[in-house]
Amino acid sequence: MMEYRNKKTGFTFFSNCKIGGKDWEEVNPNEKTEEPAENDEIPSVTPVEKNADDHRDSDGITVKEIKQELDAMGIKYDPKLKKQELYDLMMAKGE
Secondary structure, three states: OOOEEEEEOOOEEEEOOOOOOOEEOOOOOOOOOOOOOOOOOOOOOOOOOOOOOHHOOOOOOOOHHHHHHHOOOOOOOOOOOOOHHHHHHHHHHHH
16 A cells, blocks of 8 residues: 655545556655554545535625525516625615
């Protein structure tokens, strides 16, 4: 088993397979590296599907949520408007 490191991110992992690519390097290729024990817990990563309408940023509200609020308020809008434009519309009509 060999240990590899990503040159850009510094992320390391062990693999039985040879890893290629310009961003990967073998860690201590001439030294035997300590392999993780069989019972070592490996954290799982669950992929998250991203939807353009479901992008949260620092304001904590999504485009989808703004559109739902506008619909609930009975406000007509162009669905092609940008997030900030939708948000401004929602705030102006909500006052």
